[in-house]
Amino acid sequence: xxxxxxxxxxxxxxxxxxxxxxxxxxxxxxxxxxxxxxxxxxxxxxxxxxxxxxxxxxxxxxxxxxxxxxxxxxxxxxxxxxx
Numbered sequence: 001x002x003x004x005x006x007x008x009x010x011x012x013x014x015x016x017x018x019x020x021x022x023x024x025x026x027x028x029x030x031x032x033x034x035x036x037x038x039x040x041x042x043x044x045x046x047x048x049x050x051x052x053x054x055x056x057x058x059x060x061x062x063x064x065x066x067x068x069x070x071x072x073x074x075x076x077x078x079x080x081x082x083x
Contacts, residue, residue: 017029020064020067023068026064026067026068027068027069028068029064029065029067029068030065030068030069030072033061033062033064033065034065034072034076037058037062037076037079037080041079041080055080058080059080062076
């Protein structure tokens with residue numbers, strides 16, 4: 001639905017995000033992973049409990065947040081310990 005140049009630009013940006021090779025892509029991934037963590041936190045871990053998601057599973061799935069922002073990863077670790 002986009003013009004060719006716009007479509008090409010969006011596809012390039014998406015591929016950059018998927019490959020996680022640039023600082024910008026790594027930082028964007030922080031927020032991509034942070035949002036569901038915050039949702040689960042606000043819901044007092046409802047989905048984690050319902051599907052038997054362990055702390056170790058959450059850490060493994062989200063540890064690359066630290067590649068995009070060490071400060072945000074430290075924040076995530078602190079609020080996960082409160083769950």
